[in-house]
Amino acid sequence: MQQAWHIFLKDTRYLYREIAALFALAVIFAWMSHSSAIARTGDTAEALEVLYAVAIAYIIARLIHAESIPGENQFWITRPYRWTSLLTAKIIFLAGIIHLPVLIMQALLLLADGFSLGTIAPGLLWTQVFLLLGISLPCFALAAMTTGIVSFIGTILVLIAVGFVIVESRFQSLFLMFAPESLDWLRYSIPFVAGALAVPPVLYLQYRNRWTRLSELYAAGVVLCGAVAFLFLQWSALFPVQEMFSKQSFPMEITRDASKAFVSRLYPNGLMNLSLPLRITGVPVGVRPQYEMFDLRWQRADGRALDLSRSRTGLGLHRNDKDPNAVTLSGTFYAGRPFGDGGANQPVSLRATIYLTLFGNKRDKTIAFQASALDAVDGLRCRDDYYDEIVCRAPFRWPGTLVSVKHPWGNRSPFTSLISYSPFPAYLQLNPIAERSGGPHWTKDRAAPREVTIESEEPLAYLRRDVEVTNFSIGAP
């Protein structure tokens, strides 16, 4: 440990200018964030975040290249360095110079905003985890496999270009077309998982043995697997992970509503009209189902699969406003000509898988409508803003609950319906405050109330249920 500390002190001396610049950047970011909400949420904040990430990557590369691993001519490889001490020294630097300032800056910003330490502690820690897995460790591993800053930057640029192509590729579009945004966190967790799998073995191989070729092969393999998973893993395959985060189990069933007509019509032009009325049972009072997505699988009587609903544009789950337990899977979509010129009356089966989230556990808090923020529900702090709207702030991320403002005159308006079901209390971002405004716009006709009620309901369970309709004919119009 003594040797590790000695190397750490050397590194801080070596990089003191870069460290000072990084700290200055953190102070500027904190000052801007604290003094101006616009700066926190606008392009300036984004630019500062990117700049900060670049600065972190640069310092880590310089740090690791001070005792670069690949090569034959480094001064340190013929000196009595213990590999554990060298690795520990670099980790101390990451913890003390890269991570700790971010933690302190975020904590100070949040405490200054009135959040309690107990509320922000999990988010602080998870931000550190994401920073570690998302930036620090990948940069650490990459720097440990490169000889200098040029090859490091070159590799980063190539990886960014490849990542950009992956994210922007048509595969991603297909993925997004069928994936609820609330589940996006599952897909975006894949790079972090890949980082967690790739980095420790690479660091061990490099610092213990300096086996750069093997490390490169391993890292490339993990990155490739991660990219393939990111591109091709269907969201339905990821859904079981989401199911694990259900807080309660419900004996809920979805069945075909026999009291209503099941309609399936295949037109000669390949369009198909479908209407499958469904009924939900087993949902307790106070719990509300929200339909996320569906999958359809068609089968002929001989057991062969039919590819009828590859393009599902036009199909949707339609709720019945009068009957919350009724829903219809209906619409017109292009099914093609699965039976050629004839045979539309052949018997087929349809298995529909409905994915849904059950919301419940409603809670609310009435707070004074005033300029200074007060604690509301779900860790939010809300206040009146200059435009007579309610502005609520959350530590690190907007809560994974449906939050709405109850108007004095009865109706409700949600801050957003696009919430993430991520179980993590933070994302990878420097800005520790998520902010949304909403609620009523007080006008001259409607005077601002003295108090408002903030309501929320949380996702209790993530479910999928199958409904099967067997042995029916698609039928001709």
Added chain:
Amino acid sequence: MSDVIRAVDLTKRYRKVPALDCLNLEIPEGSVFGLVGPNGAGKTTAIKTIMNILKPDAGKAEVLGVDSRSIGPEQLARIGYVSENQDQPDWMTVQYLLSFLKPFYPTWDDARVEQLMRQFELPPDRKLRHLSRGMRMKAALVSSLAYRPRLLVLDEPFSGLDPVVRDDLIEGIIESAEETTILVSSHDLAEIESFASHIAYLDSGRLRFAEEMSSLSARFREIEITVESTVKMPESRDWPTHWLRPESTAGMIRFVETRFNLDQTNSEIHRLFGDVRNVSANPMPLRAIFLTLARSKSMAA
């Protein structure tokens, strides 16, 4: 006397080209061992493989009684290594470099550092990047002599240095020779000759010879034979293989004897040339020996 370094069939290939081919070498404790050879002979590869900077493809080496592949901090604390190609932490001042390295070495000797700093006239507050090549080499040498290593490995330490700096470095090295075994590679043969106790000649990755300097000097002689002008050069098949670079002019035959023994050489001369007028056997400097070997090889090629 035990061997500080022992290499057995040590082989290193780059792709499939052997840079070092079955090197067998023993470096006795207390020796100043000069490793010489032309550029590309494999000297640096040999040293890096011995130092565990490169992994051997075959064979093995032992350094201070430890397999070279297992050289770790414990061994490196007793080995000094200075190479012309070695990167240095240029941002450090000479003083900081030394104070940074000090805790790594239990045997660090501040008095020795002071003495070497004075001897080499090193500016303590100057950053390494602002030093001349010679001064950087001196700083590297100080940082490697400061802990009185049991083994000092020097890879082309004199390359590109002016004569004054070379002399300074050699002086520093010679002073350490009493307590340190030194392995030094170089193609600056005059310098090697001035202080090496042993010499090894490496060529195309193969060791041509390795022996004590005194033995080498004793067995290499430039022979000049004055003969009758009617005497002809013998057929090449009759020419002893240890006689290199034969030349003949009118009444004069020259060659290099690589196994000089007064009686035996004379007897062979008389066998081949009969009665000769005069035979002179002149000692050869290392440079001349090196050139003879290098040219003999190229002629053979």
